[in-house]
Amino acid sequence: MERNSALSADVMLVIASFASRATLSALMKTCRLLYHEGAKMLVRRRVEIGDVRDLSSFLAFLHAEEGSRCAFLRDLVLDIDLPRPTTPNPMSPALSNLLANHSFRSLTSLRLVGAERVLRSHPKLAAGFASLKALTSLDIGPVGPKTLSVLVALESELRVLVLKYAPGLDQRPSAAECCHPVVVLQRFKDSLETLDVQGYEAELDRALFTEPYPRMQELILDSPDCPLFAPYIHAFPDMRNLSITTVFADNLTRDNLYVEEDLIEAFRRANRGDQAVYGSWTKLETVNGTAPDLYVAGLRCAIKDLYLNVCLWDPFKMVLGTLQDASVSRLHLFVHAIDALQGCGLPMVFKRLVDSSLEALFLHIRLCAEEEWDEDLRAVVDPAALVSMLRLGAGQF
Structure with a gap:
């Protein structure tokens, strides 16, 4: 009888592993085994949070079983506009506490949409995100001062990074405040392999050029207003793959061809x-x-x-x-x-x-x-x- 029970449990787990998210959630209510193992299966799949209601449910889900589910979360997308701290029952303290007090040892991929706005409104979240240790892939934007502070303090060894710079960000080239990717990402120079930079606008003085990134293989430049390549050539000497989309890619028309050509030539x-x-x-x-x-x-x-x-x-x-x-x-x-x-x-x-x-x-x-x-x-x-x-x-x- 015990052998049949074990076999039955194995079969249930296999079936659950192929179930849709909704079906798996329903199966979790049928027995203690699926309640425990089904939760792990759910967080091992990509989790996308699109509003505060989703976030509230997700945080309650992670807090169950004494927060042990946090250790199995692998791929998280946060695209939310958190209520300000002055509103009743804000979510940011709950998220901050979760990040600070539980292990996210399997969380290797994170995408933060609207990052600068959220971090500016909820500064305590910065320390929580920076404390993540297992990230290998990060997609973050729009990039501003608060986002850059998280990158500088991040404890993970990133291999893949997507940076979406905020329009109008002060991108001055001074050493103290330079936000050029090759400067602010020196923390990851020994691990970074793929970099996608969107919307960076300023040039970089040669005096601020950095040590090479020995593992870099792929660079994607999207819509730079100042498409100068010397900093990237110096920083990524062994790179193999390059994709470029400048501001000129879609701007050439019969009417502005000669005007744009002057800038292109420069x-x-x-x-x-x-x-x-x-x-x-x-x-x-x-x-x-x-x-x-x-x-x-x-x-x-x-x-x-x-x-x-x-x-x-x-x-x-x-x-x-x-x-x-x-x-x-x-x-x-x-x-x-x-x-x-x-x-x-x-x-x-x-x-x-x-x-x-x-x-x-x-x-x-x-x-x-x-x-x-x-x-x-x-x-x-x-x-x-x-x-x-x-x-x-x-x-x-």
């Missing part, structure tokens, strides 16, 4: 000048961006796979400039631009690349509605004898 000169004097990356495995993004970067290094998007009004001279700066092995070219098949478009690019180091070209074309269809695509491509694989797709938008 940043390009600065980036190329820095790399000429101080060096660039030796080799990148993958690089991803639009024509303006990569033209601004002026990368002077070897690139194994370059994923280059040419959008409506992007000048093809930017494509050519990018390919002349870098030594590209495999080019993945995604084209949905005006006049792509005209002489100033793809034909110009291909003719200049015949004698380059390119080994393979993957070409994806979407023709604009007003594009002429009487062009011979093969005639456009044939002059580039370097092509080892060609993939064409035609469509209208």
Whole structure:
């Protein structure tokens, strides 16, 4: 009889492990075993808290069984606007106490949405979040002074970090208050492998450049108003993967093309000048961006796979400039631009690349509605004898 009971318990646990969240919650009410083990199963899945009511229920759930469930929480998303401390029954003291007095040894992934606002309204939460020791992945934003204080004090060894900078944050370059990612993240220089920076706007004085991050492999830069790469090249010398989305990616139109080009050229000169004097990356495995993004970067290094998007009004001279700066092995070219098949478009690019180091070209074309269809695509491509694989797709938008 005891053997049958044990088998029955094992079967129940297997069934529960595949149950939906709602079903598992219901199963927890059926017996003591599932009440205890089912709770562990629930918190081992990603938990997303979207409002104060959810948070209240979640905190009560974690406090059950003397807070032992905290040790099994793995992946938490907090997207809430906590009541201010002056309101009745605020949640922040309960959350602060939970963070301070219980073990979260399995919590490896945390996303904090609206972090700066919450930490400013509830400063005691900063110490609680900073005390977490098991985090390897953190997504936090918008970044401001309170958020930066948590990062500086955080006891975890982060490997993956997403930083969303707050619009209007004072990003002055002084040593005491600098909030450039490579400066504020020195605490994680021996562990960080992937960094996603969104909305950082200021440049960094070379006097404030930091020691290298030896484990960094991937950098994602999203919407920097000041796209200067020297601090990242210096800090991440062994990096392998780069993705760039500058403010110019979606801003080029027929009307502002020449105005934006002046600014693009200024940043390009600065980036190329820095790399000429101080060096660039030796080799990148993958690089991803639009024509303006990569033209601004002026990368002077070897690139194994370059994923280059040419959008409506992007000048093809930017494509050519990018390919002349870098030594590209495999080019993945995604084209949905005006006049792509005209002489100033793809034909110009291909003719200049015949004698380059390119080994393979993957070409994806979407023709604009007003594009002429009487062009011979093969005639456009044939002059580039370097092509080892060609993939064409035609469509209208």
